[in-house]
Amino acid sequence: MAEVAVALSDVTLIFSDANGDPVLAVDDVSLEVPQGQFLAIVGPSGCGKTTILNMLSGLINSTLGTVVKNGEVVTGPSMDVGYMLARSALFPWRSARRNVEMPMEIRGVGKAERRRRADELLDMVKLGDFKTKFPSQLSQGMRQRVAIARTLAIEPKLWLLDEPFSALDAQTRITVQNEFLRLWENTGSTVILVTHDLSEAVLLADRVIVMTARPGKIKLDQVIDIPRPRRVDDLLDNEHFMQLEARIWKELRDELV
Amino acid sequence: MNSSENREKTPGQKIIDDYRPPSSRQKAIKSLRIPIQIGKVIVIVLAILVWHFIYKWNVINKAFIASPKQTLDWFGANWDNGEVWRDLKVTLREALLGWIIGSTGGLLTGLLMARFKLLWDVTSPVFTFLNAAPRTAFAPILILIFGLAETSKVVLAASIVFFIVMVPTRAAAGMVDPDLETVMTTMGGRERDRFFKVILPSVLTSVFGAIRLGSVWALLGATFAELFGAKYGLGLRYIAATNVLNMPEAFGVIFIIALLAITINGVIGLLERRLMRWQATSTKGSVMVV
Ligand SMILES: Nc1ncnc2c1ncn2[C@@H]1O[C@H](COP(=O)(O)OP(=O)(O)OP(=O)(O)O)[C@@H](O)[C@H]1O
Ligand SMILES: [Mg+2]
Numbered sequence: 001m002a003e004v005a006v007a008l009s010d011v012t013l014i015f016s017d018a019n020g021d022p023v024l025a026v027d028d029v030s031l032e033v034p035q036g037q038f039l040a041i042v043g044p045s046g047c048g049k050t051t052i053l054n055m056l057s058g059l060i061n062s063t064l065g066t067v068v069k070n071g072e073v074v075t076g077p078s079m080d081v082g083y084m085l086a087r088s089a090l091f092p093w094r095s096a097r098r099n100v101e102m103p104m105e106i107r108g109v110g111k112a113e114r115r116r117r118a119d120e121l122l123d124m125v126k127l128g129d130f131k132t133k134f135p136s137q138l139s140q141g142m143r144q145r146v147a148i149a150r151t152l153a154i155e156p157k158l159w160l161l162d163e164p165f166s167a168l169d170a171q172t173r174i175t176v177q178n179e180f181l182r183l184w185e186n187t188g189s190t191v192i193l194v195t196h197d198l199s200e201a202v203l204l205a206d207r208v209i210v211m212t213a214r215p216g217k218i219k220l221d222q223v224i225d226i227p228r229p230r231r232v233d234d235l236l237d238n239e240h241f242m243q244l245e246a247r248i249w250k251e252l253r254d255e256l257v
Numbered sequence: 258m259n260s261s262e263n264r265e266k267t268p269g270q271k272i273i274d275d276y277r278p279p280s281s282r283q284k285a286i287k288s289l290r291i292p293i294q295i296g297k298v299i300v301i302v303l304a305i306l307v308w309h310f311i312y313k314w315n316v317i318n319k320a321f322i323a324s325p326k327q328t329l330d331w332f333g334a335n336w337d338n339g340e341v342w343r344d345l346k347v348t349l350r351e352a353l354l355g356w357i358i359g360s361t362g363g364l365l366t367g368l369l370m371a372r373f374k375l376l377w378d379v380t381s382p383v384f385t386f387l388n389a390a391p392r393t394a395f396a397p398i399l400i401l402i403f404g405l406a407e408t409s410k411v412v413l414a415a416s417i418v419f420f421i422v423m424v425p426t427r428a429a430a431g432m433v434d435p436d437l438e439t440v441m442t443t444m445g446g447r448e449r450d451r452f453f454k455v456i457l458p459s460v461l462t463s464v465f466g467a468i469r470l471g472s473v474w475a476l477l478g479a480t481f482a483e484l485f486g487a488k489y490g491l492g493l494r495y496i497a498a499t500n501v502l503n504m505p506e507a508f509g510v511i512f513i514i515a516l517l518a519i520t521i522n523g524v525i526g527l528l529e530r531r532l533m534r535w536q537a538t539s540t541k542g543s544v545m546v547v
Contacts, residue, residue: 057443058443059439059442059443077442077443077444077445078445079444079445081443082443083439083440083443083444085436085439085440087436089434089436089437089439089440091437091454091455091458092535092536093458093462093535094535095535102444102454103444103445105450105454106444106445106446106447106450106454107445134534134535135535136535136536154444160443
């Protein structure tokens with residue numbers, strides 16, 4: 001059994017809404033993710049998926065229970081986590097290159113080294129010709145690839161992805177998903193992907209968790225034993241993929257009413 | 258290229274092959290440019306003519322205005338007049354100082370107020386009052402307090418610019434894209450990084466227009482304060498000229514002030530365009546064929 005990267009034990013999170021009334025967002029969730037696993041979380045809107053990621057990243061603290069990362073209780077943000085959102089959240093006044101440099105800037109990496117590494121990463125996401133372009137001059141898919149390069153610059157041990165491919169059109173999504181798999185598959189880092197797209201979850205992940213409607217609990221924990229390396233477009237008509245998707249869909253459907 | 262070639266190509270390829278930069282619409286706009294320039298010149302000439310005949314036909318009492326020719330002659334006689342240049346330098350210095358102090362103060366205060374909401378809640382009545390008060394009317398009082406020299410003018414200019422910049426700064430600091438803040442925090446950014454790499458650039462982007470506007474107001478504020486008493490300055494020269502009905506000089510000074518305002522605005526506009534080039538939308542750039 002691999003080392004545990006992330007563990008939630010009996011985690012509950014209660015928000016207070018605008019009137020100060022409590023909102024139970026996450027209800028007694030326990031979960032262990034081994035180092036190097038690609039976990040996908042699916043569930044109806046508002047079931048607490050983003051909230052779980054925010055607790056893992058240290059943006060918010062759980063009301064009850066503990067969140068442990070690499071053997072230590074999470075109390076605040078740390079530099080070995082890469083967080084990606086649906087919108088690329090690039091800094092609009094910075095070129096692609098300077099966006100990728102940002103996490104290195106924060107860590108105090110020297111200017112020359114920063115630039116060299118940023119260019120290397122942009123080449124890796126096939127944006128070598130767009131280094132000096134600003135986000136407004138890039139397409140959605142390109143922007144999300146810059147965001148991937150920027151997250152790679154963090155060299156995260158843990159990737160937290162909150163629907164990072166959802167704003168892309170179908171074809172671009174497949175390209176960017178493949179791109180991500182190719183870059184991730186030899187890093188050994190752990191990924192937790194939140195998505196509304198069940199096929200995406202099954203295509204990309206080693207394991208899929210289905211959550212119930214709010215308050216979120218874990219309903220199904222399914223291993224996806226499709227071998228790696230994977231290519232998203234090759235799998236779409238794969239028999240085993242379709243079986244797994246159908247099985248999980250049955251569980252998820254009941255929560256969507 | 259002939260049509261049989263086209264048929265074998267995919268539609269996308271055909272579009273690329275048929276693409277002729279620049280488009281006919283761009284060409285149309287370009288071809289309009291010269292008539293627009295000519296139009297501008299015609300309008301300016303017309304305006305001067307109207308001015309000329311207002312003077313010539315006595316529409317307004319000749320004692321109170323100068324003709325275009327008189328104004329031009331004044332410029333001819335005074336372009337190397339050291340006293341005019343000194344006045345220009347004094348007013349410009351007052352305006353620039355007032356602008357720099359006012360914008361810096363407005364920016365810092367706006368950021369501070371956005372950061373510490375309680376501070377704003379407590380101080381907002383005073384700020385609201387000061388902002389609503391007719392600050393130009395304070396000019397005589399400021400001269401009593403700070404004296405005839407440049408300080409009183411700098412203070413008035415700064416106090417006008419302060420609010421022009423402070424109000425939108427406070428608003429902009431509250432509207433920073435939360436995704437950017439999240440990303441910055443999860444990257445391990447400290448308070449300092451959040452401020453210099455997220456909040457300040459976002460805010461500067463939204464208030465650049467206000468800062469530019471402030472420069473023109475600083476010039477007006479400084480000149481206006483000089484009307485009430487000064488040692489040197491364009492405002493003083495202007496009021497002194499009107500007092501003795503030296504209308505060519507009064508008109509000349511108004512032209513100097515207007516040209517100064519246009520120049521300052523233009524220089525800052527250039528700087529703005531340079532700093533904001535990342536805002537260029539894809540429609541502005543050239544069409545890309547990959
Ligand atoms: N800051 C907050 N204050 C109060 N309630 C909140 C806050 N953030 C989230 N909630 C509530 O907590 C619940 C879970 O929210 P969360 O954003 O985690 O859902 P989600 O599963 O990510 O949904 P989606 O799929 O739509 O993104 C929701 O009911 C939401 O209304
Ligand atoms: Mg969410």
